[in-house]
Amino acid sequence: MKLFGKDVTTKKLLDVVKERLGARGLLPPSEDAGLDEGTEAPVEAFAFAVESMSEHVDATQGLPIETHRDGVAGQAVVLAKQAFRKVGQLFINEALARQMVFNGHVLDGYSQLTAEVVRLRSKVAALEAQLAKVEAPPKPPVLKVPKLTAKAPAPKSTSKPPRAPKRR
Amino acid sequence: MGAAAIGFQRALRHLGITGEVFAGEVAPGFDAIVHPLSKLRVEPDDLVLYHHGIASSLVAKVLHLPCRRGLVFHNITPARFYAGTRLAEPLVTGRAQLTALAGHVDVAIGVSAFNARELEAAGHRDVKVVPLLVEPERFAPSQADAALLARLQLRGAPRIVSVSRVMPHKRVDDLLSLHQELKRIAPRAQLVIVGGYEAGQAAFKALKRRADALGQVTFLGKVPHAQLVAAYRAADLFVSMSEHEGLGVPLLEAFASEVPVLAFGAAAVPETMGGRGLVFDEKHFAALAEVALHVTSNEVMREQVVVGQKERLADFSLESVANALRHALPERRSAPKRRTTRPRVAFVVQRFGEFIVGGAEAHARQVAMALAPHAAVEVFTTCATDHLSWKNELEAGTSRDGPLTVHRFPSSRFRNIRGFNRLSDGLFGKPQDLVTESRWIADQGPTSPALLERLVAERERFDAVAFFTYLYQPTVYGVPLLADRALVVPTAHDEPPLAFHLFGDVFEQPRALLCNTPEEEALIRARFPNAAPSSVVGVGVTPLAPKPERFRDAFDVHGPYLLYVGRMESGKGVSELIDFHQALVKAFHDAPTLVLAGSGELKPRGDRVIAVGRVDEQTKWDALGGAMAVVVPSRYESLSLLALEAFAVGTPVIGNTSGAVIRGQLERSQAGAGYDDERSFIEAVKVVGEKRAALSKKARAYGAKHQWPTVIDAWLSTISRISRHRSER
Numbered sequence: 014m015k016l017f018g019k020d021v022t023t024k025k026l027l028d029v030v031k032e033r034l035g036a037r038g039l040l041p042p043s044e045d046a047g048l049d050e051g052t053e054a055p056v057e058a059f060a061f062a063v064e065s066m067s068e069h070v071d072a073t074q075g076l077p078i079e080t081h082r083d084g085v086a087g088q089a090v091v092l093a094k095q096a097f098r099k100v101g102q103l104f105i106n107e108a109l110a111r112q113m114v115f116n117g118h119v120l121d122g123y124s125q126l127t128a129e130v131v132r133l134r135s136k137v138a139a140l141e142a143q144l145a146k147v148e149a150p151p152k153p154p155v156l157k158v159p160k161l162t163a164k165a166p167a168p169k170s171t172s173k174p175p176r177a178p179k180r181r
Numbered sequence: 182m183g184a185a186a187i188g189f190q191r192a193l194r195h196l197g198i199t200g201e202v203f204a205g206e207v208a209p210g211f212d213a214i215v216h217p218l219s220k221l222r223v224e225p226d227d228l229v230l231y232h233h234g235i236a237s238s239l240v241a242k243v244l245h246l247p248c249r250r251g252l253v254f255h256n257i258t259p260a261r262f263y264a265g266t267r268l269a270e271p272l273v274t275g276r277a278q279l280t281a282l283a284g285h286v287d288v289a290i291g292v293s294a295f296n297a298r299e300l301e302a303a304g305h306r307d308v309k310v311v312p313l314l315v316e317p318e319r320f321a322p323s324q325a326d327a328a329l330l331a332r333l334q335l336r337g338a339p340r341i342v343s344v345s346r347v348m349p350h351k352r353v354d355d356l357l358s359l360h361q362e363l364k365r366i367a368p369r370a371q372l373v374i375v376g377g378y379e380a381g382q383a384a385f386k387a388l389k390r391r392a393d394a395l396g397q398v399t400f401l402g403k404v405p406h407a408q409l410v411a412a413y414r415a416a417d418l419f420v421s422m423s424e425h426e427g428l429g430v431p432l433l434e435a436f437a438s439e440v441p442v443l444a445f446g447a448a449a450v451p452e453t454m455g456g457r458g459l460v461f462d463e464k465h466f467a468a469l470a471e472v473a474l475h476v477t478s479n480e481v482m483r484e485q486v487v488v489g490q491k492e493r494l495a496d497f498s499l500e501s502v503a504n505a506l507r508h509a510l511p512e513r514r515s516a517p518k519r520r521t522t523r524p525r526v527a528f529v530v531q532r533f534g535e536f537i538v539g540g541a542e543a544h545a546r547q548v549a550m551a552l553a554p555h556a557a558v559e560v561f562t563t564c565a566t567d568h569l570s571w572k573n574e575l576e577a578g579t580s581r582d583g584p585l586t587v588h589r590f591p592s593s594r595f596r597n598i599r600g601f602n603r604l605s606d607g608l609f610g611k612p613q614d615l616v617t618e619s620r621w622i623a624d625q626g627p628t629s630p631a632l633l634e635r636l637v638a639e640r641e642r643f644d645a646v647a648f649f650t651y652l653y654q655p656t657v658y659g660v661p662l663l664a665d666r667a668l669v670v671p672t673a674h675d676e677p678p679l680a681f682h683l684f685g686d687v688f689e690q691p692r693a694l695l696c697n698t699p700e701e702e703a704l705i706r707a708r709f710p711n712a713a714p715s716s717v718v719g720v721g722v723t724p725l726a727p728k729p730e731r732f733r734d735a736f737d738v739h740g741p742y743l744l745y746v747g748r749m750e751s752g753k754g755v756s757e758l759i760d761f762h763q764a765l766v767k768a769f770h771d772a773p774t775l776v777l778a779g780s781g782e783l784k785p786r787g788d789r790v791i792a793v794g795r796v797d798e799q800t801k802w803d804a805l806g807g808a809m810a811v812v813v814p815s816r817y818e819s820l821s822l823l824a825l826e827a828f829a830v831g832t833p834v835i836g837n838t839s840g841a842v843i844r845g846q847l848e849r850s851q852a853g854a855g856y857d858d859e860r861s862f863i864e865a866v867k868v869v870g871e872k873r874a875a876l877s878k879k880a881r882a883y884g885a886k887h888q889w890p891t892v893i894d895a896w897l898s899t900i901s902r903i904s905r906h907r908s909e910r
Contacts, residue, residue: 043463
């Protein structure tokens with residue numbers, strides 16, 4: 014464990030802590046922990062939406078049954094929800110039949126549209142890159158002149174000097 | 182996020198930018214401060230700042246708004262803490278929406294550098310960091326609920342406090358583990374957890390069972406601001422075990438409450454702490470208990486930590502937030518500057534017109550009229566005539582009132598005075614947070630966004646903008662918007678709302694305060710030590726030649742009479758005055774008649790009481806000239822104009838001396854007598870009756886000092902100073 018804080022000598026404080034833990038016969042904290050300031054990975058919006066919509070496209074299927082209550086009350090709630098679904102599933106299917114058809118079309122349309130957007134985005138990126146090349150100002154001509162730096166003693170080289178090509 | 186939006190709104194006002202807060206769902210009672218999203222109408226040049234967290238249906242709307250769009254990211258708890266629950270999906274969806282917004286916003290803001298990094302990872306470019314607002318004065322010892330503070334302090338020590346909702350990622354279970362270890366080495370240790378919880382939830386019940394088994398653990402739940410401050414102030418150490426924070430506001434509130442902080446360094450916690458307090462990277466509870474005991478028992482260390490923590494708060498001040506916003510938002514086009522020699526002044530006042538008798542509004546009109554020959558004066562006001570409801574009874578638009586140009590704007594919200602009084606009763610006398618104070622101001626009204634938008638748009642036309650009365654919404658919102666040219670005539674007196682911190686914007690931001698009396702100036706300086714430069718200016722009085730007989734004939738008034746002119750309201754002390762006068766009538770057969778002029782909610786009745794209703798200007802002076810004495814019954818006054826008018830025609834004043842201002846006016850003039858109960862009222866009437874001639878002489882002498890030329894000179898020199906300072910910058 015490490016302590017951070019610029020208003021306190023944290024090493025000294027940790028030494029005191031370790032000493033006290035030792036006196037109590039307790040193990041000191043580890044030395045190799047570290048701060049975790051890592052950010053979360055981003056979620057790709059289109060892919061996530063398609064995946065999530067696919068998962069929920071069947072509106073007749075309920076979400077997993079859960080309750081925030083514990084004990085007997087919690088069990089009773091779960092049982093009641095299960096019973097409601099079992100008894101009512103036939104009616105749920107009937108009531109949501111049109112919704113199912115609609116959901117299917119929405120998912121289908123959304124998938125097609127996002128796929129097209131992704132294709133167009135990559136095409137735009139490629140075209141922009143080409144445009145940038147075309148619009149880039151031409152490089153100024155290179156004037157090949159010998160370097161005008163003062164002669165300095167050549168440094169000692171550890172690598173071998175390049176060999177002159179053999180004359181035939 | 183609601184509090185953050187209100188804080189940003191306030192900071193934007195300090196940059197001269199108007200704006201309203203909209204939300205998908207508005208909690209009951211907050212409709213004055215937050216509008217439903219369905220009411221949002223935008224122009225292409227507008228900028229909508231969308232505050233994003235967990236998945237929201239607002240994103241779809243934001244993506245299609247036909248204006249500039251900005252995103253303020255408050256972070257989203259990682260879904261791994263809620264795997265297998267229904268909360269997991271909205272958390273991931275929120276992150277997907279964050280990615281979807283990239284490329285569709287003109288401004289991307291993280292409320293911490295940590296959040297800014299997540300925005301960049303999600304594809305946002307040119308991301309800016311704007312911190313959230315933390316006001317240390319709201320966590321001062323005076324803001325703590327004394328009863329709760331005493332109760333908590335009576336318990337054992339060390340007292341560990343943590344503030345957070347009881348949610349899995351906040352790791353309340355780890356707080357209990359620390360408490361368990363701490364009790365081994367400090368058996369009287371206390372743990373106080375502040376924050377909302379669901380009592381019926383299985384997870385909370387398990388925590389509660391464990392807490393009860395350990396002992397000395399208190400779940401305070403969600404508490405009002407004053408109790409929150411009491412909890413912080415009772416703490417020897419603030420501990421956070423949270424495993425994810427996008428910015429830890431409670432950590433900063435603990436800094437403001439002068440409590441050392443020990444926090445687990447997850448996500449943005451180390452950045453929030455800025456190297457202050459103590460951050461740890463491993464939850465070794467026995468070691469942390471030793472750290473906690475050492476910090477709480479070592480006074481020198483505690484002091485070092487607290488001093489460092491307070492320094493960190495400068496990064497979250499209103500100034501820092503406003504500066505960060507200034508750099509984050511796109512540049513605004515500035516209007517061309519006007520060049521004229523005659524000063525041009527805007528007067529902002531909640532109601533305006535000849536129909537208003539007395540009060541700050543009449544004061545504003547008198548000053549405007551007296552200033553008009555020397556400056557171009559334009560009045561910005563509402564269409565309301567009734568200050569209780571703010572209903573639009575006058576036509577909106579521009580009209581003339583003698584030499585003045587008057588712009589009237591409609592109120593967009595009417596006040597239910599009963600509901601408002603109930604709200605006030607609940608808030609007054611107790612410290613409040615920014616959101617609650619903002620809600621009160623929004624309910625107070627009058628709400629007229631069009632008025633402020635027009636003023637801001639035309640700001641360059643004016644050398645100065647004079648706001649009348651500190652207490653109303655146009656002043657509270659308008660002063661920070663136009664601070665570089667604002668002067669305020671506060672008309673403040675010692676009343677409960679003056680305790681609100683939000684009024685710091687009114688007293689500290691303008692370039693000048695023009696007070697009515699030395700008492701008012703002293704009161705403001707005592708309450709707001711950083712108040713803007715102030716001077717005592719007041720008003721002038723130009724009496725019309727009085728003909729008392731004309732008044733007596735018109736209203737059939739015989740013999741000596743006491744006169745009150747003003748609003749017929751209990752708040753003005755009129756009911757009390759009538760009661761005292763009736764006691765006088767019962768005790769003395771020759772008691773003077775009480776004449777009451779003005780209108781209002783009260784219908785005065787009584788023996789030898791004559792109510793003459795609202796009277797014109799000449800009739801008022803006729804009445805003043807013939808009165809034995811003028812009575813000023815209100816204890817809440819910043820200046821009694823009525824008293825000055827009475828003095829100007831040599832009529833003594835009997836004033837309610839419960840208020841410092843009337844007491845001061847009577848002391849300085851020596852031209853009247855004071856009262857604060859029935860007995861002293863009767864005594865005052867007797868004194869004035871006996872010494873009227875001498876008092877009348879003193880009244881005239883004092884009245885002669887309050888002349889318009891002196892007042893107008895002070896106004897013109899203040900306007901010139903404001904204008905000069907601005908051009909020098």
